[in-house]
Amino acid sequence: MSKELIRLSGVSVAFDGEIVLDDMNIHFNDKEFLTLLGPSGCGKTTTLRIIGGFLVPTAGDVFFDNVRINNVPPHKRQVNTVFQKYALFPHLNVFENIAFGLHLVRPKLSKKEIHDRVMEMLEIVSLKGFENRSVSLLSGGQQQRVAIARALVNRPRVLLLDEPLGALDLRLRKDMQNELKRIQQAMEITFIYVTHDQEEALAMSDTVVVMNEGKIQQIGTPEDIYNEPENAFVADFIGESNIVDGFMCADKVVEIFGRKFECVDGGFAPNEPVDVVIRPEDVDIVPEKDGMLTGTVTNITFKGVHYDIIVDFKGFKWLIQSTDPSPVGAKIGIKIDPDGFHIMKKSRYSGMFGDYSSYSAEYDEIGDLEYEPSENEAELEEEMRYDF
Amino acid sequence: MMRKRRSTVISRIFLAVIFIFLYAPIFVLITFSFNSSKSRTQWAGFTLDWYAELFNDASIMNAFSTTLLVSLLAAAIATVFGTVTALGFYCLRKRWRSPLMAVNNIPLTNADIVTGVSLCLLFVFFGSRLKFNLGFGTLLVAHITFNVPYVLLSVMPKLYQLDRSLIDAAQDLGCTPARAFLKVTVPELMPGIINGAIIAFTMSIDDFVISYFTAGSTVSTLSMTIYAMTRRRVTPKINAISSLLFGAVLVLLIIINVREIRQEEAKKRAEAKLRQGAMQK
Numbered sequence: 118m119s120k121e122l123i124r125l126s127g128v129s130v131a132f133d134g135e136i137v138l139d140d141m142n143i144h145f146n147d148k149e150f151l152t153l154l155g156p157s158g159c160g161k162t163t164t165l166r167i168i169g170g171f172l173v174p175t176a177g178d179v180f181f182d183n184v185r186i187n188n189v190p191p192h193k194r195q196v197n198t199v200f201q202k203y204a205l206f207p208h209l210n211v212f213e214n215i216a217f218g219l220h221l222v223r224p225k226l227s228k229k230e231i232h233d234r235v236m237e238m239l240e241i242v243s244l245k246g247f248e249n250r251s252v253s254l255l256s257g258g259q260q261q262r263v264a265i266a267r268a269l270v271n272r273p274r275v276l277l278l279d280e281p282l283g284a285l286d287l288r289l290r291k292d293m294q295n296e297l298k299r300i301q302q303a304m305e306i307t308f309i310y311v312t313h314d315q316e317e318a319l320a321m322s323d324t325v326v327v328m329n330e331g332k333i334q335q336i337g338t339p340e341d342i343y344n345e346p347e348n349a350f351v352a353d354f355i356g357e358s359n360i361v362d363g364f365m366c367a368d369k370v371v372e373i374f375g376r377k378f379e380c381v382d383g384g385f386a387p388n389e390p391v392d393v394v395i396r397p398e399d400v401d402i403v404p405e406k407d408g409m410l411t412g413t414v415t416n417i418t419f420k421g422v423h424y425d426i427i428v429d430f431k432g433f434k435w436l437i438q439s440t441d442p443s444p445v446g447a448k449i450g451i452k453i454d455p456d457g458f459h460i461m462k463k464s465r466y467s468g469m470f471g472d473y474s475s476y477s478a479e480y481d482e483i484g485d486l487e488y489e490p491s492e493n494e495a496e497l498e499e500e501m502r503y504d505f
Numbered sequence: 506m507m508r509k510r511r512s513t514v515i516s517r518i519f520l521a522v523i524f525i526f527l528y529a530p531i532f533v534l535i536t537f538s539f540n541s542s543k544s545r546t547q548w549a550g551f552t553l554d555w556y557a558e559l560f561n562d563a564s565i566m567n568a569f570s571t572t573l574l575v576s577l578l579a580a581a582i583a584t585v586f587g588t589v590t591a592l593g594f595y596c597l598r599k600r601w602r603s604p605l606m607a608v609n610n611i612p613l614t615n616a617d618i619v620t621g622v623s624l625c626l627l628f629v630f631f632g633s634r635l636k637f638n639l640g641f642g643t644l645l646v647a648h649i650t651f652n653v654p655y656v657l658l659s660v661m662p663k664l665y666q667l668d669r670s671l672i673d674a675a676q677d678l679g680c681t682p683a684r685a686f687l688k689v690t691v692p693e694l695m696p697g698i699i700n701g702a703i704i705a706f707t708m709s710i711d712d713f714v715i716s717y718f719t720a721g722s723t724v725s726t727l728s729m730t731i732y733a734m735t736r737r738r739v740t741p742k743i744n745a746i747s748s749l750l751f752g753a754v755l756v757l758l759i760i761i762n763v764r765e766i767r768q769e770e771a772k773k774r775a776e777a778k779l780r781q782g783a784m785q786k
Contacts, residue, residue, distance in 0.1 A: 169673075169677060170676075171673055171676075171677075190676070190681075190682075191673070191677050192676050192677070192678075192679045192680055192681055196677075197677055197678065198673070198674070198677045200670045200673065200674055201670070202668065202670065204670040204671050204673065204674040206671060206674070206675075206689060206692075207693070208692045208693065217675070217678050217688075218678035218679050221678065221679035221680060221684075222679065267674075267678065268677075271678065271679070
């Protein structure tokens with residue numbers, strides 16, 4: 118899991134002067150399930166095409182097993198790809214599609230060996246008995262399995278998957294997610310997976326790379342990415358987030374809406390402006406008198422597991438997820454545990470996401486409710502009183 | 506209601522008149538090819554003699570083999586050229602593609618007489634310097650020239666339908682670019698290439714004007730021979746050979762159309778199947 122297999126070093130790509138990938142530095146470990154996650158146009162597919170050999174970077178180097186492979190053509194790389202729309206050969210049947218790569222192996226494989234390996238792959242992707250079918254007569258899910266089998270039969274060291282589940286319906290997609298994870302573990306190879314679906318990325322990956330505008334925003338485990346987003350873009354893209362402007366008064370004390378709250382983050386400069394992320398599921402609804410802040414419910418939507426409740430804190434709307442409904446128009450209080458606040462440094466994405474709205478003087482009125490910082494913090498509060 | 510019925514009747518009559526105009530000459534031609542007398546106005550009974558006589562006429566048989574040979578060769582060579590040209594167009598940037606496509610389409614609408622005369626002048630010009638005469642060679646070159654645009658037009662749509670990721674997939678699985686072309690691109694384009702070849706063949710069989718100007722005096726195609734016969738003494742043999750030519754071209758056109766309709770339907774079926782498949786499982 119720890120050995121480095123592929124490295125992109127300072128890789129940039131520009132098409133007609135437009136920068137698609139901007140100085141990308143990343144390494145991919147052996148036998149890891151890594152996902153490149155981002156909105157369309159973020160450069161994730163471009164990254165995949167560079168690794169596959171379909172695109173030569175404008176600048177920078179690509180290393181495979183410490184050998185520079187910038188100009189090695191696709192057919193000489195130990196990498197195979199599952200394409201977005203499967204790209205099955207329509208003039209060949211299922212067996213011939215899967216055997217396509219095996220016929221190209223030199224020295225030639227015997228007919229029996231090709232047959233055995235194709236059959237083995239059909240077994241792995243649960244398509245036994247389909248070998249003589251025409252690929253145009255398969256369902257989307259089956260075509261996708263053929264595409265996976267065709268790529269894996271060559272025993273690549275790395276499998277690249279370009280949004281392979283995009284065309285499938287939700288139920289089938291969930292099944293295929295588990296299946297892919299199982300295949301990756303069974304084959305013990307590296308999967309580099311491209312998707313714009315954050316749930317898919319969190320569910321399958323060992324490592325998630327969040328990208329936007331040709332740049333890596335954050336690399337980490339799914340837990341890291343969700344719990345410790347590095348900037349407003351990541352926080353907003355992964356899951357739901359309320360992102361508000363704040364100041365770090367001191368380690369473990371953050372000020373939002375002109376009020377101080379206890380949190381668990383530290384290491385910021387005194388009074389440093391920050392973005393504060395509060396996940397909707399970390400907010401508890403309490404009776405108005407017990408709340409740290411109070412607001413009015415403006416909307417409620419039943420989502421099955423929980424309710425999505427939109428609460429207006431005098432103009433600033435938060436999303437709160439709760440298993441208990443609150444009627445529209447109700448005055449409610451909210452409570453947030455210290456670990457419910459996640460503090461991020463300001464970035465170029467500050468203010469662009471997370472229902473952020475600029476500070477309004479009205480928030481001062483919300484601040485009447487009781488919150489008792491520790492003595493030490495109370496002193497700080499005096500010193501750092503901001504005039505909003 | 507009444508009004509509507511009347512307009513249907515009128516439109517049907519109109520349609521009938523058009524068909525009569527279009528097909529009456531051919532009907533007369535074919536009918537009199539079976540007439541047992543030489544008269545072109547009096548029906549004297551049914552016979553196949555004129556068809557039998559065709560096979561004993563050396564100049565007609567000669568012209569027939571010339572036509573077949575030049576059509577087959579021209580269609581084959583034009584198919585290769587046209588396909589390669591289509592690939593070139595496909596790889597061009599859009600900015601260049603449209604104007605060059607217009608250049609390709611001009612010969613299609615250009616008057617045959619202009620194409621014929623200009624090719625004739627070109628061949629004479631080079632022939633006097635490079636010491637060759639009008640003959641089978643120049644006839645073949647002329648046919649290839651006017652066939653290429655038709656092949657191009659039937660291959661281009663197939664190229665645009667081609668999923669580029671198929672070529673990527675072939676290379677990804679171990680094909681060199683050349684091998685990927687042969688194993689994936691060519692099979693995918695094949696329906697268009699074959700359509701193009703048949704159209705080119707039909708155009709060659711059909712052609713008179715361009716052949717007339719480029720074949721010289723030593724070789725003659727079927728349509729040239731028919732023309733020559735009409736200038737001498739008209740016999741129902743002309744009807745017979747013309748009927749055969751009409752039949753052959755008709756059959757080819759039907760083949761082309763049936764193929765194109767079938768390809769469209771197959772494509773639609775595959776797409777419908779895909780959508781359906783993606784929806785239910």
